[in-house]
Amino acid sequence: MLSRVADNLYWLSRYLERAEHMARVLDVNLQRMLEQDAESASRRWDRLLRSLRISTVRVASRDPYEVTRALAFDATSVESIVSCVAAARENARQVREQISSEMWEQINRLYLQMRSVQFDTIWQGEPHRFFREVIMGSHLFEGITDSTMTHGEGWLFVQVGRYIERAQATAVLLDVSLRDLGEGSDQSPRVDDYYEWISLLKSCTAFEAYCRQYTADLRPDRIAEFLLLNAEFPHSVHFAAIEVQKGLEAISAPISGRLVARVNRLAGRLRAQLGFGQIDEILAGDIHAYLTDIQRQCAQIEAAVRHAFVAYPIETALAS
Amino acid sequence: MTRALEQASPLGYVPPFDTYTLGEAYDEMFDGSGKPRESYRALFESLLQLPPEEMRHRQDAANLYFLHQGITFTVYGQEEGTERIFPFDLLPRILTHDEWAHVERGLAQRITALNLFLKDIYHAGRILADGVIPRELVLSSRHFRREMRGVSVPRDIYVSVAGIDLIRRPDGQFVVLEDNLRVPSGVSYMLVNRQVTMRVFPRLFRNYGVQPIESYCQSLVATLRSLAPPNVAEPVIVLLTPGVYNSAYFEHAYLARQMGVELVEGRDLLVHDNTVYMRTTSGLRRVDVIYRRIDDDFVDPLAFRADSILGVAGLFNAYRAGSVALGNAVGTGVADDKAVYAYVPVIIKYYLGEEPILPNVDTFLLADERHRSHVLGRLEEMVVKPVGESGGYGMLIGPHSTAREREEFRQRILARPRNYIAQPTVALSSAPCFLDGRVEPRHVDLRPYVLFGEDVKIVPGGLTRVALRRGSLVVNSSQGGGSKDTWVLQAGAQPQPIGSGN
Numbered sequence: 001m002l003s004r005v006a007d008n009l010y011w012l013s014r015y016l017e018r019a020e021h022m023a024r025v026l027d028v029n030l031q032r033m034l035e036q037d038a039e040s041a042s043r044r045w046d047r048l049l050r051s052l053r054i055s056t057v058r059v060a061s062r063d064p065y066e067v068t069r070a071l072a073f074d075a076t077s078v079e080s081i082v083s084c085v086a087a088a089r090e091n092a093r094q095v096r097e098q099i100s101s102e103m104w105e106q107i108n109r110l111y112l113q114m115r116s117v118q119f120d121t122i123w124q125g126e127p128h129r130f131f132r133e134v135i136m137g138s139h140l141f142e143g144i145t146d147s148t149m150t151h152g153e154g155w156l157f158v159q160v161g162r163y164i165e166r167a168q169a170t171a172v173l174l175d176v177s178l179r180d181l182g183e184g185s186d187q188s189p190r191v192d193d194y195y196e197w198i199s200l201l202k203s204c205t206a207f208e209a210y211c212r213q214y215t216a217d218l219r220p221d222r223i224a225e226f227l228l229l230n231a232e233f234p235h236s237v238h239f240a241a242i243e244v245q246k247g248l249e250a251i252s253a254p255i256s257g258r259l260v261a262r263v264n265r266l267a268g269r270l271r272a273q274l275g276f277g278q279i280d281e282i283l284a285g286d287i288h289a290y291l292t293d294i295q296r297q298c299a300q301i302e303a304a305v306r307h308a309f310v311a312y313p314i315e316t317a318l319a320s
Numbered sequence: 321m322t323r324a325l326e327q328a329s330p331l332g333y334v335p336p337f338d339t340y341t342l343g344e345a346y347d348e349m350f351d352g353s354g355k356p357r358e359s360y361r362a363l364f365e366s367l368l369q370l371p372p373e374e375m376r377h378r379q380d381a382a383n384l385y386f387l388h389q390g391i392t393f394t395v396y397g398q399e400e401g402t403e404r405i406f407p408f409d410l411l412p413r414i415l416t417h418d419e420w421a422h423v424e425r426g427l428a429q430r431i432t433a434l435n436l437f438l439k440d441i442y443h444a445g446r447i448l449a450d451g452v453i454p455r456e457l458v459l460s461s462r463h464f465r466r467e468m469r470g471v472s473v474p475r476d477i478y479v480s481v482a483g484i485d486l487i488r489r490p491d492g493q494f495v496v497l498e499d500n501l502r503v504p505s506g507v508s509y510m511l512v513n514r515q516v517t518m519r520v521f522p523r524l525f526r527n528y529g530v531q532p533i534e535s536y537c538q539s540l541v542a543t544l545r546s547l548a549p550p551n552v553a554e555p556v557i558v559l560l561t562p563g564v565y566n567s568a569y570f571e572h573a574y575l576a577r578q579m580g581v582e583l584v585e586g587r588d589l590l591v592h593d594n595t596v597y598m599r600t601t602s603g604l605r606r607v608d609v610i611y612r613r614i615d616d617d618f619v620d621p622l623a624f625r626a627d628s629i630l631g632v633a634g635l636f637n638a639y640r641a642g643s644v645a646l647g648n649a650v651g652t653g654v655a656d657d658k659a660v661y662a663y664v665p666v667i668i669k670y671y672l673g674e675e676p677i678l679p680n681v682d683t684f685l686l687a688d689e690r691h692r693s694h695v696l697g698r699l700e701e702m703v704v705k706p707v708g709e710s711g712g713y714g715m716l717i718g719p720h721s722t723a724r725e726r727e728e729f730r731q732r733i734l735a736r737p738r739n740y741i742a743q744p745t746v747a748l749s750s751a752p753c754f755l756d757g758r759v760e761p762r763h764v765d766l767r768p769y770v771l772f773g774e775d776v777k778i779v780p781g782g783l784t785r786v787a788l789r790r791g792s793l794v795v796n797s798s799q800g801g802g803s804k805d806t807w808v809l810q811a812g813a814q815p816q817p818i819g820s821g822n
Contacts, residue, residue, distance in 0.1 A: 002600055255602045312599075314597075
């Protein structure tokens with residue numbers, strides 16, 4: 001497969017995953033805000049911006065209208081939801097012949113839908129519906145991809161892109177939440193914070209799944225364990241690391257060489273670290289350093305993938 | 321001429337032919353007395369049977385097919401380029417076996433002579449030394465590539481893919497309007513039009529006995545393979561596209577998929593040690609033949625336009641070294657320069673010692689003083705074309721022009737006479753088209769696609785382009801033209817209308 005095509009497929013799904021994640025986080029937070037006083041709402045927006053790794057969106061005030069408009073609709077910022085969907089669609093457009101027509105139709109439809117709506121109309125009406133559309137649009141794309149695209153190299157790059165993004169996004173979200181909501185506590189949370197923990201779980205579609213495993217007894221250590229180490233829940237960091245590692249292993253199976261070996265080593269290490277991690281030990285240590293390290297490893301894997309499959313130096317390619 | 325067509329009275333048939341008129345132009349369906357020609361009789365009778373709603377329904381089905389397949393082109397000159405569906409007309413244009421056999425012979429003759437011409441001017445230059453064509457005319461062509469002098473190309477084939485535009489004069493004779501020898505486009509529409517027509521008129525198609533065209537992509541890949549360096553057993557062939565923003569991107573993707581070759585952009589390729597590679601996830605892969613859909617100017621920033629980001633640095637050197645083949649060769653544009661076009665009949669005689677089977681349209685070279693004063697005296701009757709352009713851009717169509725436009729062109733011609741040629745306005749033949757529930761005549765041309773590798777291969781027919789606006793003579797897709805399927809009948813075909821036979 002052409003390197004450029006692999007790269008486009010990777011970013012297509014990465015951008016779409018990012019749009020979906022932002023939509024969910026914004027949706028959950030907007031709903032929570034209705035039940036809050038101004039001061040804690042303001043703190044919430046600060047946390048939100050940090051947990052979404054937003055650096056370029058300019059937010060004039062902490063007014064919900066402003067923040068939502070900027071994060072969801074500011075087409076001049078590359079980090080907004082509309083920009084992420086546009087970037088995903090542009091990547092799809094570049095490889096339109098490599099993906100199924102159904103995939104193209106879906107991403108194109110989502111993009112056109114985003115372009116046709118007016119923020120003020122949504123704000124006056126139901127912002128919730130808008131976010132649902134983004135989330136469902138992304139889910140639909142994922143399902144269409146799985147059922148219409150050959151599960152070969154291209155599909156594997158789609159998988160890797162999605163799960164790298166998810167691992168990083170979940171790690172950051174968890175990190176910021178643990179920082180703000182009192183860390184390492186194995187006690188039941190304060191009542192104030194109770195809703196914050198629910199928001200965190202809902203931001204990862206994890207509330208119901210968590211309750212099924214641990215009952216509705218919300219404890220920070222269990223929440224951290226669930227979002228970080230659970231091997232079966234699709235939005236946990238561990239699950240994402242498994243998918244990334246499986247995908248990269250399959251992609252590199254027919255290829256040999258130093259650069260490819262490095263990719264597998266890095267992906268395998270992250271998967272192993274999460275697979276054999278103990279939540280009590282992690283919480284007893286420096287959880288923030290731990291989560292920062294997870295993000296660093298994700299970035300490292302991405303760079304290694306790029307180096308091995310996309311932008312490799314000509315000399316090494318000619319030598320092998 | 322077109323006025324005459326518009327003013328003519330209807331033939332007196334019942335719907336959907338009740339507004340069909342004949343003018344001075346050759347009509348593909350009706351002879352001069354208004355009787356359907358033998359080859360069109362079955363189509364004519366079928367159309368009389370089909371209710372207009374049924375026809376509309378089929379037109380909708382065809383349009384939907386194009387839409388769903390994303391068969392669009394980009395129109396330049398508007399903000400960001402707009403994607404449009406190429407308008408498709410339901411009714412096939414029909415050529416008899418004999419008509420086509422004549423055209424086919426003429427095209428093979430022409431492409432053979434043009435290739436000999438290109439080889440000659442980039443090597444010995446006999447035709448120039450013999451004074452058959454003015455040296456100055458060839459060397460001053462914008463598309464003459466000095467860099468190609470003395471460069472040998474595989475099999476001495478410069479033009480391996482050509483699109484030759486033919487029109488039909490009022491006497492029914494096919495003549496060549498222009499040669500497209502650089503990166504001719506439109507062949508995907510020819511192929512898709514056939515698929516659509518077969519869906520829309522399955523019975524009629526079967527009753528007609530039409531020669532198939534599906535082999536085009538196999539022929540193209542065989543032609544490209546024949547250009548590969550001789551020591552390569554299984555050559556790697558790629559199609560080089562300028563990318564998704566190019567107006568013909570759909571076609572590039574379509575052909576690559578149909579041929580089973582990789583669709584690459586300039587940034588996917590690199591040259592190392594005079595060898596061309598493409599970047600794949602499993603490492604660099606050597607490339608042997610490039611079917612490039614990028615103009616000469618842009619193929620290699622080191623050799624040609626330095627600001628090109630579409631091409632591949634070092635490609636031209638690798639090409640000169642013979643490690644990679646290009647279809648078409650660099651420098652073929654000199655042979656489709658519209659001033660050189662005027663000499664093609666002479667070129668055919670010079671190299672082949674034969675009379676041209678397909679004549680040219682009379683052409684005035686505006687660099688020639690006598691020609692120029694003749695043309696400037698009657699601009700309102702002439703079509704003036706810039707010599708180095710294609711796609712119908714920058715033309716003056718005399719009968720449809722304003723005094724101001726004519727004055728503008730007069731100034732341009734006087735400033736740079738070598739840049740323009742003029743031709744008398746030719747009445748393109750008209751063919752029946754289904755428009756707004758009626759069948760009406762519209763002007764058409766024909767672009768057959770000629771492949772030249774081990775031998776000359778021409779799939780029967782080509783792309784029939786239609787000037788959909790009433791009276792218009794411009795068929796280019798960029799100028800409001802559409803297209804229709806082209807049926808070449810098998811030898812001895814006896815077409816039957818639908819409703820007869822089984």
